[in-house]
Amino acid sequence: MRALQYVEIGKPPQVVEIDKPTPAPGEVLLKVTAAGACHSDEFIMSLPEDQYIYGLPLTLGHEGVGIVEELGEGATGVKVGDAVAVYGPWGCGACKKCQEGHEQYCPHAAELGIAPPGLGSPGSMAEYMIVKSPRHLVPIGDLDPVAAVALTDAGLTPYHAIKSVMPRLSGASWVVTIGAGGLGHMAIQLLKVMTGASVITLDVNEEKLAFAREMGADHTALSDENAPEEIRKITGGAMADVVLDFVGIQPTVETAGKCVHTESEIVIVGVGNGALPVGIFTLPYETVVRAPYWGYRQELAEVVDLARRGKITVETETFPLDEGFKAYERMHEGSLRGRAVVVP
Template identity: 35%
Template structure:
């Protein structure tokens, strides 16, 4: 089968011919991939940022945002059957460790992470397990939802976690209205009562943000201008700043956009959060990390998607054009999410 493989860090991945995955255990599920999302994490994987955390053996197949159709199942699988349309939670969890037992399967002690430490879904077929697959409602197509498996799930997880603090009259600031951020905006509009201000350097992204539920938008020019505009709009700072960028200075600006007692939710990454301890304690601010969401988060997000309350904005590419898609993502030419279709 055709697959996009990373052979060496800091070099472009290649389209190769590789053996097809096969069922080897009772909980295995083989999926015909209908679509695989391209994520900024894939750029960081290629750069080698995840090597120290995930220790993958190169070469391996990229792609951790995947949806498709069930092709084959192991003997113990009963929650899906051949032909079902499914989206995959990014992790294949064990169900037995303490984290899994309390529903925190994204922190599973025995998980594999297709696309990060084992073969992923930028290929014609993917091997996952029964605990990772979510059956999709009729009418949802893989190419329209694949990137919700990570970008959407991560954004929704952050919003879902913050929802108790976003009561009527509260204010949320969203930094970055791209692949993650545009789902975050819709999630905020769907599950909270917060007033939403969106900051982005792209006027097109801000136009999309207004369509998706943003009450205010701020064009990201210089930090001082952004800070002044946001503080004016929010009356002194937001309750929560959702940083979907996490690098290139956004991570340093976010704490300046919240009021005393507010929270900086870190979702994007690549940069470095630096705060004086006296600022943290005197302002009583919080810095909150956000990993990919749980299986339950993904089920809830799919329900919102089926209801039409969350929609993924995409640009599709054939699998062969993976490096064109990567170039567009790196250059900021993508509005929404890049989707590879085998």
């Protein structure tokens, strides 16, 4: 079968021919119908050799949907022919976090050599992929695979971040989102569906801000040194109750710190290397700064349900598997509208 793999440190991924996998006991073989490209992929492919820990060659893709092709011995809960989405954070399945469905925080995964697909295990950018357990699969019914695949990260991750700050988001609240890309454009929609808060989106050019307004942002402003003052003007001096940073680089987290008031919350979602100091003289009093990772298994089912009911949609651009590397080229140059989807 064909697979898009990261083969050599610092080199672009390439399509290679590898053996079609066979499911071991308890595993599920999926025929992949769509695979999502993510900035996390670009991040790990940018790591120098001394920091890269994901193994080579690595079949990319931690967002995946497909049709159940074959069940390993003892695998139950799904059947051949089911259309499913892959819940990407894989844990041991036995600890307290995993039993709660919070596998992204499994404390034993690393020591047991358990890694998410595309982030250490073979991912979804292939004609077939192995899913280690049926518990990692969420039914998608008749939802279009291209529309569904990004829900597994670009939908789930902001959904999880927003749920964590729901007590702060009333109809009188102001929420700032930084970045209107793959995760950011989903966050805007989710905020409008889940809360009554007014949404202000920051990004680097007018094209991206226009896209944010299409997605439902109430106000937009350029993400630059003037952004905090723009937030002050828009909010009438109130500033933001919540800032969701979907970029996470140093300039954006610093902007986030200047856009809030006392008893507010900053959620750093983007995988940049930015950090925000917390101390008595650094941020407004009782400001909470959090950095969540991915989301819970039940939350993915909730996101899929929102999409099936037409409450949210993912803006996508598709690429055939043989041209999957172009998705990352477009991502790097910042020219994607929404999410890139690779279709085998």
